[in-house]
Amino acid sequence: MRRALAACLALSLGAAPVGVFLMLRRMSLAADAISHAILPGAAVAYLASGLSLSTMTFGGMVAGIAVALLAGGVARHSVIREDTSFAAFYLISLSAGVLLISARGGNVDLLHVLFGSVLALDDAALILLSAFATLSVAALALGLRLLVFECCDPAYLARVSRLGPLAHYGFMTLVVVNLVGGFHALGTLMAVGIVILPAASARFWVDSVPSLLVAAAALAFAGSTGGLLLSFYFGLPAGPAIVLTLGAVYLLSMFVGPRGSIFR
Amino acid sequence: MRAPLLVFDKVTLGYDRRPAVLRLSGEVAPGSLLAVVGPNGTGKSTLLKGIVGELSPMDGEIRLGDARNSSTPSIAPTDPATPIAYLSQTSGFDVDFPISVYDFAAMGLWREFGAFRAFSRAARERLAEAIATVGLGGLEKRLIGELSGGQLQRARFARLILEDAPLIVLDEPYNAIDEATIADLAALVRRWNAEGRTIVSALHNLAHVRREYPRALLLARELVADGPTEAVLTEENFARARERMRVGAC
Numbered sequence: 001m002r003r004a005l006a007a008c009l010a011l012s013l014g015a016a017p018v019g020v021f022l023m024l025r026r027m028s029l030a031a032d033a034i035s036h037a038i039l040p041g042a043a044v045a046y047l048a049s050g051l052s053l054s055t056m057t058f059g060g061m062v063a064g065i066a067v068a069l070l071a072g073g074v075a076r077h078s079v080i081r082e083d084t085s086f087a088a089f090y091l092i093s094l095s096a097g098v099l100l101i102s103a104r105g106g107n108v109d110l111l112h113v114l115f116g117s118v119l120a121l122d123d124a125a126l127i128l129l130s131a132f133a134t135l136s137v138a139a140l141a142l143g144l145r146l147l148v149f150e151c152c153d154p155a156y157l158a159r160v161s162r163l164g165p166l167a168h169y170g171f172m173t174l175v176v177v178n179l180v181g182g183f184h185a186l187g188t189l190m191a192v193g194i195v196i197l198p199a200a201s202a203r204f205w206v207d208s209v210p211s212l213l214v215a216a217a218a219l220a221f222a223g224s225t226g227g228l229l230l231s232f233y234f235g236l237p238a239g240p241a242i243v244l245t246l247g248a249v250y251l252l253s254m255f256v257g258p259r260g261s262i263f264r
Numbered sequence: 265m266r267a268p269l270l271v272f273d274k275v276t277l278g279y280d281r282r283p284a285v286l287r288l289s290g291e292v293a294p295g296s297l298l299a300v301v302g303p304n305g306t307g308k309s310t311l312l313k314g315i316v317g318e319l320s321p322m323d324g325e326i327r328l329g330d331a332r333n334s335s336t337p338s339i340a341p342t343d344p345a346t347p348i349a350y351l352s353q354t355s356g357f358d359v360d361f362p363i364s365v366y367d368f369a370a371m372g373l374w375r376e377f378g379a380f381r382a383f384s385r386a387a388r389e390r391l392a393e394a395i396a397t398v399g400l401g402g403l404e405k406r407l408i409g410e411l412s413g414g415q416l417q418r419a420r421f422a423r424l425i426l427e428d429a430p431l432i433v434l435d436e437p438y439n440a441i442d443e444a445t446i447a448d449l450a451a452l453v454r455r456w457n458a459e460g461r462t463i464v465s466a467l468h469n470l471a472h473v474r475r476e477y478p479r480a481l482l483l484a485r486e487l488v489a490d491g492p493t494e495a496v497l498t499e500e501n502f503a504r505a506r507e508r509m510r511v512g513a514c
Contacts, residue, residue: 143379152371
């Protein structure tokens with residue numbers, strides 16, 4: 001349980017700020033697509049070497065980055081827009097993943113991939129999650145000015161700097177890193193919840209970028225801790241309990257938040 | 265005679281192989297205050313995009329002199345380090361993005377400070393001064409999404425001030441902008457020119473051009489006339505411009 005709490009803290013610090021930028025770039029659904037795309041990578045790794053932390057992380061990472069790059073590249077160089085491009089590639093990737101899993105027959109272990117196992121994380125997984133969170137926070141802190149400008153006025157940045165593509169692809173890599181970290185704890189399908197929901201909730205409370213980053217991480221930690229406690233005391237699966245709690249925070253924020261909520 | 269700052273050498277510019285500006289030749293001397301005029305769809309914006317390097321010529325070339333000492337043309341316009349400040353016609357940025365006026369204007373310091381370096385005290389003073397110059401003093405913390413159209417244009421001009429560029433290219437800077445803002449920004453443009461900067465603006469308000477711009481370039485896909493504003497903005501030249509556009513449309 002203490003490990004699970006530490007995992008939630010790491011995920012909140014890493015994933016929620018990334019979610020803020022996804023929201024500001026109107027790419028929330030791209031994160032959803034990438035999270036689905038991670039599945040076949042993890043599945044292939046699982047088929048190759050069983051339930052191994054490092055290979056499944058590596059497999060998920062490769063699949064996630066491949067889909068992010070392919071989808072982004074096709075959107076930039078063809079008539080297809082980014083949303084359609086992401087949808088197309090994640091569907092290809094997800095169906096390949098489902099086919100691979102069913103080809104080997106069902107397996108209880110594989111449920112961990114889909115729905116996570118935050119209450120059964122070992123030290124190695126916890127270190128991995130913390131490393132990802134540290135990497136993510138450090139990268140965001142270093143690249144904050146670049147990323148803010150790239151989100152706000154990409155055409156302007158392209159005129160004064162060559163770093164625009166680095167900002168875009170670097171950021172997409174961070175998204176994948178956080179989703180892969182999240183899938184160990186929450187599963188591939190639930191990982192995107194801790195990325196998007198706290199960011200969306202934070203939007204109802206504060207409006208500057210720095211406040212959004214802090215508020216999202218705080219709401220993510222509060223929500224995931226709450227979900228963890230619910231799952232612990234009522235014997236619920238942890239992943240869905242955490243994401244549902246985060247969802248409840250979102251719905252609450254939507255009604256009572258001081259900025260642009262439903263009643264104001 | 266100083267070497268020209270900009271040289272158009274039979275340049276053809278366009279999109280998807282459809283030329284919008286045809287075989288334009290001409291020169292812009294450093295320190296010019298030049299208005300690019302012409303009916304809608306005559307390639308004014310296209311020409312400006314060519315100047316700032318957003319669009320590569322399909323044929324011919326645009327050469328850019330070293331604006332700081334106006335020696336031989338040397339800098340390639342596509343080099344991001346080229347000191348051209350450019351105000352595009354459509355804002356192109358996400359006005360819902362939660363960025364303050366202060367941070368938005370601070371983008372103008374990118375060439376000096378890049379992604380990582382902290383702003384010096386002198387830079388922060390310039391930033392505050394630029395915001396005050398465009399009349400947004402006191403609104404530094406306001407988000408750009410909360411500004412009116414005129415205020416937003418003022419914020420974009422603050423960013424231009426900070427770029428401190430010797431060549432400033434403005435594409436329809438006063439479209440849908442209130443009169444008070446136009447007056448303030450036009451005064452700023454005069455000040456830039458008095459500081460020795462070269463200004464090239466695409467404009468459609470001819471009264472404004474006659475009042476503010478000593479030189480004009482009339483475009484109707486091809487060059488119609490180029491020179492002192494009064495000699496360019498004549499009824500005869502406009503008739504020729506309309507004629508060209510009609511022929512071109514067939």
